[in-house]
Amino acid sequence: MTEQIVDINSRRVLIVDDNPKVYETLADVLEGHGFAVGVAQDGSAAVEEMRENAYDLFLVDVMMPGMNGVETLRQIKSMSPDAITLIMTGHSQVEDLVSEALWAGVDGVLYKPFDMDDVLDMIQQKYQEQMQLPLIELKQYDPDPAAIKLVPEQMARRYKALPLRIEEGQLVVAMVDPADLQAIEDLRVRTSLNIMPLRASPDDIENAFARCYQNRGEIERQVQRISSAVDEEDADLRQRLSVEAVSQAPVARTVELLVHQAVKDKASDIHLEPQEDALRVRYRIDGVLHEVMSLPRRIHAAMLSRIKILSDLNIAERRRPQDGQFSMEVEGKQVDVRVATINTVHGEMAVLRVLDKSVSVRPLDELGFLSDEEDRYRRIITAPWGIVLLAGPTGSGKTSTLYASINQLDKDENKIITIEDPVEYRFEGINQVQVNRQAGITFASGLRAAMRLDPNIILVGEIRDEETARTAVQASLTGHLVFSSIHANDSVGAILRLIDLDVEPFLVTSSLLGIISQRLVRRVCPECHASQEVPERERLVYEQEMGESKKAFEYGQGCNNCAQTGYRGRVGVFELLIMNDEIRRLVVNDASTDEIIDAARRAGMRPMIKDGMIKAKRGVTTPSEVVKNIFALH
Numbered sequence: 001m002t003e004q005i006v007d008i009n010s011r012r013v014l015i016v017d018d019n020p021k022v023y024e025t026l027a028d029v030l031e032g033h034g035f036a037v038g039v040a041q042d043g044s045a046a047v048e049e050m051r052e053n054a055y056d057l058f059l060v061d062v063m064m065p066g067m068n069g070v071e072t073l074r075q076i077k078s079m080s081p082d083a084i085t086l087i088m089t090g091h092s093q094v095e096d097l098v099s100e101a102l103w104a105g106v107d108g109v110l111y112k113p114f115d116m117d118d119v120l121d122m123i124q125q126k127y128q129e130q131m132q133l134p135l136i137e138l139k140q141y142d143p144d145p146a147a148i149k150l151v152p153e154q155m156a157r158r159y160k161a162l163p164l165r166i167e168e169g170q171l172v173v174a175m176v177d178p179a180d181l182q183a184i185e186d187l188r189v190r191t192s193l194n195i196m197p198l199r200a201s202p203d204d205i206e207n208a209f210a211r212c213y214q215n216r217g218e219i220e221r222q223v224q225r226i227s228s229a230v231d232e233e234d235a236d237l238r239q240r241l242s243v244e245a246v247s248q249a250p251v252a253r254t255v256e257l258l259v260h261q262a263v264k265d266k267a268s269d270i271h272l273e274p275q276e277d278a279l280r281v282r283y284r285i286d287g288v289l290h291e292v293m294s295l296p297r298r299i300h301a302a303m304l305s306r307i308k309i310l311s312d313l314n315i316a317e318r319r320r321p322q323d324g325q326f327s328m329e330v331e332g333k334q335v336d337v338r339v340a341t342i343n344t345v346h347g348e349m350a351v352l353r354v355l356d357k358s359v360s361v362r363p364l365d366e367l368g369f370l371s372d373e374e375d376r377y378r379r380i381i382t383a384p385w386g387i388v389l390l391a392g393p394t395g396s397g398k399t400s401t402l403y404a405s406i407n408q409l410d411k412d413e414n415k416i417i418t419i420e421d422p423v424e425y426r427f428e429g430i431n432q433v434q435v436n437r438q439a440g441i442t443f444a445s446g447l448r449a450a451m452r453l454d455p456n457i458i459l460v461g462e463i464r465d466e467e468t469a470r471t472a473v474q475a476s477l478t479g480h481l482v483f484s485s486i487h488a489n490d491s492v493g494a495i496l497r498l499i500d501l502d503v504e505p506f507l508v509t510s511s512l513l514g515i516i517s518q519r520l521v522r523r524v525c526p527e528c529h530a531s532q533e534v535p536e537r538e539r540l541v542y543e544q545e546m547g548e549s550k551k552a553f554e555y556g557q558g559c560n561n562c563a564q565t566g567y568r569g570r571v572g573v574f575e576l577l578i579m580n581d582e583i584r585r586l587v588v589n590d591a592s593t594d595e596i597i598d599a600a601r602r603a604g605m606r607p608m609i610k611d612g613m614i615k616a617k618r619g620v621t622t623p624s625e626v627v628k629n630i631f632a633l634h
Helices: 020-032 043-052 069-079 092-104 116-130 145-150 153-159 181-191 202-212 216-225 235-245 249-264 297-310 371-380 398-407 443-451 466-477 491-500 505-511 536-546 581-588 593-602 608-617 623-629
Strands: 012-016 036-040 057-061 084-089 108-111 161-167 170-175 194-199 267-274 278-285 288-296 322-330 333-344 347-356 386-391 416-420 431-434 457-460 481-486 512-524 529-533 552-556 567-578
Touching: 012 020, 012 043, 020 036, 020 116, 036 043, 043 069, 057 069, 069 084, 069 092, 084 092, 084 116, 092 108, 092 181, 108 116, 116 194, 145 161, 145 170, 153 161, 153 181, 153 202, 161 181, 161 194, 161 202, 170 181, 170 202, 181 194, 216 249, 216 288, 249 267, 249 278, 249 297, 249 322, 249 333, 249 347, 267 297, 278 297, 288 297, 297 322, 297 333, 297 347, 371 512, 371 567, 386 398, 386 466, 386 491, 398 457, 398 481, 398 512, 416 443, 443 457, 443 466, 457 466, 466 481, 466 505, 481 491, 491 505, 491 512, 491 567, 491 593, 505 512, 505 581, 512 552, 512 608, 512 623, 536 608, 536 623, 567 608, 567 623, 581 593, 608 623
Parallel strands: 012 036, 012 057, 057 084, 084 108, 170 194, 386 481, 386 512, 416 431, 416 457, 457 481
Antiparallel strands: 161 170, 267 278, 267 347, 278 288, 322 333, 333 347, 512 567, 529 552
């Protein structure tokens, strides 16, 4: 960042102090640097001087006879609210007065004996703050871990202040409000360093907290506190002791910290995988697994027991798979965690799916549709009846597209009912039903019940069996618009999957409006992208799909914003098949897959891989991401 130098010449300063040695020394130095200096030996004299002359900077001793420094400060602020005020103190016993001055709005504190360079630096700094510090691009800074360790996370978050580096005895701190003197004073006392504030945006500060303040050190401390009794060789004894160990605060705190860190890192899943001599912890971030830590094997049983207790699972059952869920508050927001466990040769493995309810559902135009494809899709979802299917494997973004779709529809004129497992996000004006197999509510039975409740639009979380498929078709043919997802590799595969579920081909063609097949690919980091050449294989795939040659594409080079991965966030890659008469005729006549694909492409279906390569050409993603996630299908 380019430092902004403030012109302090012709500034007028009033020194308020009863000690001649202090005000004479200060006056000599300040006059030598171009200040016009006035002197008052107590608060009353300062008020009288202000009536005669205008000043823009005041240096006020906190301890004076008569009117003390705090009262003098209040008088100055009432008469000249825009002036810069600095109090001077050298007495540790007057900390209460210093605190009073800070609350009264003083702009800075100078501690005796003075280093005159420090005095001039603070005056320069306060004039900079008065002129409004420029907003720095925090993503371009690489915070020093040594600086981070000086300020606890709780304190940093309270003051929205991120330590960046230690420079010549000063701590450089990025702050939302660099003029917050109370924060600067607390940071100075905590770190025993002078504070140099820089101004950063609230979003940049919040994102930097997630990168810089990790819970791993705290997790390690909690792990060390967990009873070593679970080191026993006897597996049965270890299992019995785990019930006692799980009641320890460190075990509960360790699980809590793992979830908190996952939310900070925007991870979708936490994988706890027992190995022969350790417990491996991995987070899935933007669809890719990252190993974040390795914990001692001795805490495995206690941690699994704690997770089972939270999820209301059977703590004694280790051989059979179990599923459950629990909720946790993370930084004031509610997070749902879905838990699945299964036994492996090294012990029980658990996967925790993290559902952050505070994350709003993205609108349709932010999912990644190309404009022509989005227009075509919007037309079919406004049909009065029929089925719209989302196809793709687990984790391909089908639920996000379904939610975005129904969120576009008129909730005042239409009655919308959803049957979901689980209900991940809640919407105003939409009636959402949770699958509950113990109560007899499945996708099929919930769909049949919904049809009797006079809906216009029904969302079924997933079509996975013959009964649900047939009921969905019946619902669409009786005047309802049905949205659902189905596991299939591509759009044409979804049609064949419905037929495989024993839905008659003529019923499929009569009810089906269109199918979106989709995948998620990682976005190129917007902060560190640069053009670079790609390997020959990816270049050849691009040329084959696009019919043109291109050697260089945008790739992220790695920065703090993307945790050095070159990617930040994900975007959808889509294939939209809209049914027409030719496709219906081919399906009814049991045509081959290739014939149906050719007809769909003639009708305007863009293959997923081409959709991905268009996004790569525009710098949204990279050819390697497209090839990795889509090319194997063709």
